[in-house]
Amino acid sequence: MKPTTDQMIEMLRTMLTIRHFEVTARTQYGHNRDLGSFLGALHSYEGQEAIAAGSCACLRCDDYVLSSHRGHGHFIAKGGDVKAMLAEILGKESGCSRGRGGSMHMFDVKLGLLGGNGVVGGGIPLALGPAFSAQYRGTDQVSAAFFGEGASSQGVFHEAMNLAALWRLPIIFMCENNRYAVRTPACEGVSVPEISVRAAGYGCPGVTVDGNDPVAVFEATSEAVARARAGDGPSLIEAVAYRQQPHCMVIAENRQEAELEQMRECDPLPNYETRLLTERLIDHQQLQAMKDEVTNLMDEAVAYAEAAPYPDPAAVHDYLWA
């Protein structure tokens, strides 16, 4: 299915929000580090915005998402509140996980956001659960697991694909091939050039799409979602993009200049902006207004998150047991 004009525009807004959020979070992070307070791991989604935006545009509010360690984009694209996410990154009580989870564990259960994961691949089998649950309850909800190409080498990927295919579970396996796992290039972690070919080994559809293009991602995902809702089982989508930032804020890297050059050329954001302008789905003024809104949103989020109180240390045992 092709996205409607509204969806095309909304995907841009989502992408802009993600990009700005990541820049804001990185800035906050560096700022705190300079003040001597280290805020753990922070994995930037910059460069992969089109994947979250394109795929989550196909999901309903009552669909489920199981995210990875690199999950800010999924949270935003599924409708999560950036204020609450930034507060979470700063460890505040009003964070989306009440400060207990941090950057890798963003929850918003009302939106079907069932958390990221610090264990690579850990969320893949979890995503079977809501899919099973939907089938069991007789709804047409779907579940989406987001994970990296590196994660696809974990055993749970295989187990989950096989189980989902056997039981025709309504699940989308969304493999974000950003070409690196930390500093390991995809070709040293995965024995075939395209991960999507593995779908055939489970008897389910697999496709590789341009993860820099939200429309391509939308088209593939909407097909997969339709299949899932119709009871026809899982799909594997490999979306190829490029991780623009280092793996996380603390790991040094030196990539080749040529590669960085290429990266700038395929940056999904300017390209998609240009496309919407060229296709006259949006004009310069509207684009600027959208950017201003996003900037304002980030300013608000920073003000909110910084002002928010920390959890009460005396409440450390809260939320262990239901």
Add this chain to the structure above:
Amino acid sequence: MKPTTDQMIEMLRTMLTIRHFEVTARTQYGHNRDLGSFLGALHSYEGQEAIAAGSCACLRCDDYVLSSHRGHGHFIAKGGDVKAMLAEILGKESGCSRGRGGSMHMFDVKLGLLGGNGVVGGGIPLALGPAFSAQYRGTDQVSAAFFGEGASSQGVFHEAMNLAALWRLPIIFMCENNRYAVRTPACEGVSVPEISVRAAGYGCPGVTVDGNDPVAVFEATSEAVARARAGDGPSLIEAVAYRQQPHCMVIAENRQEAELEQMRECDPLPNYETRLLTERLIDHQQLQAMKDEVTNLMDEAVAYAEAAPYPDPAAVHDYLWA
């Protein structure tokens, strides 16, 4: 490669030995149970003899085998001593694992037999080790992992296939599809009709062969072994046969009569005997002599294993640390 006449005849001997061993072991087992002493799990290899015989005929003494819970056949086909194996099943000190391992853990390191496994799939990643080791040491040894179609649904299958393919490790993944995992039919455990198609997802050869025919197994394995020795990496072989006995000695089953009928028709032993007789590779007299030898061997093994002493309970801590 086709087996030589000698190899054809030796494969028959191996198959007969395995079949007779299993019958002997079952009898001993029942006998002990009647005496009130229960000897744990015993998984019969009856019906799968052609797989061990055909594949191990392609292996050298210095090649490695990692076996499963259903491993008596591999032990015999790789040259293991039936006396020591029967003594092991009876928990004797002269057992091949000094009575510490039992039926699921048969070792003979001199022969490259690095044990069976009580954990389904547990031996698959272990088999990467000797393959890596051979590559590292610069020998042309190969490693073979034997596991069931049920085990192929474990995550380690995927991880090991991917790693072996990436590093071109000299390893043969030998999947014995005996059509059941306990009482679960293969089609309820594996989402595709042929497991061998999964090899394509790793970029390595995969083939399904008739596991009732030792010659078919030999041909596939010898090709895989040649590839491995040449440095061309792993292969996946799916050998389809039929488990004749219940999963293990204590689990009741009721299979359809039609299925049992079919099983009798494709029993690898009489069929292979007939073939060798028809092709005049062996005559009735030689066959009878071979059977007598095997019968004698079993009688000897029983006498030996029954007479053998138990371990000294005071030595229970021995062999924990090297």
Add this chain to the structure above:
Amino acid sequence: MRTVTYVRALNEALSEEMARDDSVFIIGEEVGGVFGVTRGLDRRYGERRVRCTPISEAAFTGLGVGAAMSGLRPIVEIMYVDFITVCWDQVANQAAKLRYMSGGQVKLPLTIRAQQGNLTREAAQHSQHIEAWFAHTPGLKVVMPATVEDAKGLLKSAIRDDNPVVFLENRLLYELKGPMPRDEYTIPLGVAKIQREGTDITVVATSNALQKSLAAADQIADEVSVEVIDPRTIVPLDTETILASVRKTGRLLVVHDAPARLGFGAEVVRLVTEQAWDALQAAPRVIGGLNLPMPFSPVLEDVCIPDVPRIAETIRQVARS
């Protein structure tokens, strides 16, 4: 009261909870079969609610955790507790932590059932008692029923609990017979039971070791008055009942089949010495399994696990010291 077996008690608990609540389902390998706990439930509740899986523990345990987060009340069966190793991440890093990491947003009404046991000559990978791994992992409740009545009452509570509960049955107890109330009942998690009253020594014992300890106490009843306590749940632990008993008897012995090193016994000793020091009249003792992988040979396995004579003799020693 009726007399039923432990395995039957478990079966009844499952059946009653499934009848009561459609969100309860069972998932695992060969469910409906093998050890008899789930027998007949497949026919009664159908494939939708009794799901046989491929041999993919990580996948179906993860499925259970995810289903618990999205409105169901899964019962995941691990055929032998030893196989928890292949899905340990889903248990220890996911089930145990998701609720806390979510700041209390998700509930995890998940029961993981498994049986442990020994003396069945199944060797090192089928004979482990590993309640300590679970109990050392914050976020999991750990239940170990030792009697027929408890098997049913605790399992029903485990299923109704909104947290991940690891429910460890003992295959040596499956054929144990015992009295069973006719009316519905549950037994709360976190409440120990004094299985035998006594005044000279407190014996804390779990699972099959409870049965062995009761037998040992019987054997030496004229010499020593033994109080035998079954904690029933390791997490949460009813420390109060144990402390009260030790304050009365002044002596403590803990018995379990798991290896003694860093086992549950050590934990009880830690709590009792810290909180009832002045009451202790003798050194507390622990009898556990040997710190060895379980050997296959019957003659070796037999010496790895505490038996009734050794428990009786140790009770005597501690009582006299």
Add this chain to the structure above:
Amino acid sequence: MRTVTYVRALNEALSEEMARDDSVFIIGEEVGGVFGVTRGLDRRYGERRVRCTPISEAAFTGLGVGAAMSGLRPIVEIMYVDFITVCWDQVANQAAKLRYMSGGQVKLPLTIRAQQGNLTREAAQHSQHIEAWFAHTPGLKVVMPATVEDAKGLLKSAIRDDNPVVFLENRLLYELKGPMPRDEYTIPLGVAKIQREGTDITVVATSNALQKSLAAADQIADEVSVEVIDPRTIVPLDTETILASVRKTGRLLVVHDAPARLGFGAEVVRLVTEQAWDALQAAPRVIGGLNLPMPFSPVLEDVCIPDVPRIAETIRQVARS
């Protein structure tokens, strides 16, 4: 003596053992990088001996176990010990048991290195101290170096050991500086070290808790004479050194960062109360981490782990009681 960092000490140990024995190789994710322990080894020893893997811990740990059975001496790196969950079967059911199950036929000269630690704000799945899981699994040795000198000497012994050794580094100690002998040396596994002599109380502490305990002992040096013991290896445990100290001081405190429940502290209390009961003049105590998944927020994480003031205060309490 030179002064080097803990991370450098580890790096030297690896490099020296690789130079000494061609059968030693390193396998893991991003080896040659990340925490600096393996830095430069990839360049020095090449890809054959320093192998970067896909994110497949179960596969490459199994590979290590199998390589150890077939003549090599693998060093498997798990990036964070928390991820041991995804390869737990290969560690707990395979590496730990294969030698015993083979009746002593195979040797398993395998070292599994991982770092643990906390206070780096990485939340529940990156902040665990789980030496108890390993130590409760018969067949594994467990080493926890707390000083620069020990880091090198113990790692060399671990690599040379013919058994599976789990070597647990602490990322908070990586930048710790300390004296380092110029000549080659090894430190045997199973020998504790008295890091500070004293007469009033025995403090047993591991890993970073050892450093915190030494600081606490310094702080209250005029009030209490504290003997601080680093067991260095949890399995095998040098019980004698601990017992001898408690027989002298009459008092015991165990400190570690892992949760107190069923932790190493409980084990020490079990051993000491059983074997040095008459020497104990006060209730032994354990300070460990809270029984919680580690919360992310700094203000919460800070209260989860024993700190120097709390250790000092507890030492005072025990010494006075």
